Amino acid sequence: MMDGMITGRLTGTPEHRSDRNHRPFMVARVRSEASDGSSIPVNVVAFDTTACDVLRRLIEGDAVALRGSFTPKVWIDRQDQPHAVLDIVAHQVMAVPDFPDY
Template identity: 50%
Template structure:
């Protein structure tokens, strides 16, 4: 586990879950750009992005995540755990699990014509 700050774009709307004891928590997924920041697919030169699985248990970050939606850019602070996932073609990719205890995001503009 590594304590860290990571920034990326949400790939799903954050969703609320309930554990077996009735306590609620939030989960989300985001994609963080790595390397040169290109948007190319993962290649032999190394990945251009990695998926980040996010979970928050404390009320403040849970409420902050609740206000966000897919496509929002967000920065998270918390313990990072490196992982590897394998796709259907048996290709492995790096990923991170993050327990967010701080969520930072710019609020969306309140204009109806915002296309962000």
């Protein structure tokens, strides 16, 4: 694991869940742009109550910055092609929700 910060956009609405001891947490998916124009999927889990509160107010397409512990991973698709993915336990979530044009 490594600590860091990453930015991107939510690819779905964050979900509220509870563990087996009924402690709440949030999960989300973010797509982050790489310098070469490709994108990297980021799987997010947040246990911190402030981070969960921010995620709870967001919807698909909102821009976010996540700070926390990252675990880089690789998954293999059906054509045996490797793809990078990041898992993050978010300690802090900063967001810029999309507001309607006025």
